Amino acid sequence: MKTIHHTLTCIALLIAAMTLTCTAARGQQDDTDDEILDEWKMVLINGGGTYGTPGFDSCVVSGSVTYDDNGHITLRNATIRAKEGLYFSFQGSAESMQFVRSATDIYFTLEGENTIEITGQDKESAIFSEYGYMTFDGGNNGNGSLTIRMRNPEAKAIYAPQGASISNCQLTLENGLYANGGIFFDNANVHVTRGGISCGYSYEFRDCVITHPQGERPITMDKKHFDDVIICNPDRSKAEEVRIERRKGTYLNVSKSESHSDWPIDN
Incomplete structure (x- = not known):
């Protein structure tokens, strides 16, 4: 009987030890998840490598590029x-991705x-992201500018996965903006x-106007991609070349939502 009692006692102690080990492991895993959730960051990558590495730096031919690992x-x-x-590209746990998306x-x-300047023939955009609202800001004096040159005519110059704001600056793009x-x-x-230029929902213009193509209402729904709203030619086809120029005191809002649009988008 002593042998049986001793065996049962050992088994009980072993089960208790295993329970404590599993609990500790779960706690450690929870701590790790919290750390990952708190440490998500955005990484800037180009054909040369991740920002801050010699590969990336070699692609900066002149001037300077600074990045804060948080989207700026x-x-x-x-x-x-x-x-x-x-x-x-975003790094982090599945939980942190939910936060990042929004x-x-x-x-x-x-x-x-x-x-x-993009020298390759890839169809990927010159500036693109998995998530995020994109802003291009030239500062209070409005003198900042960005020119994007590409070899593949089918690629986008800028692809903004949510929306985009272009303020106080000058953009010259060889390829499309979406x-x-x-x-x-x-x-x-x-x-x-x-x-x-095309988007999924609306255009808003403040202190600037569309000067090319000319037309009374140069915005319509894309007949080939029905979810897109395009800047169009007078015949309602998508305009390949678009000019928007500064004009103080002007404002226009054109949206899929008729209640928020200065005039309805025809299709």
Whole structure:
């Protein structure tokens, strides 16, 4: 009987030890998840490598590029020449991704004259991201500019997965501009030479107007991609070349929502 009692006691102690070990492991895992949740960050990548590495730095031909790992990039008279575009990728747990999808902004501060030149033939955009609202800001004096040159005519110059704001700056894009949500132009000069401008919901113009193509209502629904709202030619086809120029005191809001639109979008 003593042998049986001793055996049962050992088994009980072993089970208790295993329970404590599992509890501790779960606690450690929870702590790890919390750390991952708190430490998510955005990584800027181009054809040369991750921001802060020699591979990335070698693509900065002149000027400077600074990035804070949280979506804010500053270009100061910078020329970036790379085989692929600038890609914002998010790192973290599945839980943190839910936060990132709803709260992340990607903010470009443009100081002086900046150029991004994509030398490869890839169809990926010159600037693109998995998530986030994109802002391009030229500062209070409005002198900041960005020129994007690309070899593949089918690629987008800028792909904004949510919406985009283009304020107090000048953009010159060889390829198209697209935002999945709306696009807000504020005191901006924009010239897209091919690929046009399209978005998923609305356009808002403050202190700037569409000067090319000319037409009474140069915005319509895309007949090929029915979810998109495009800047169009007088025949309602998508305009490949688009010009938006600064004009003080002007305002226009055109949206899929008729109650929030200055005039209805025909299709």
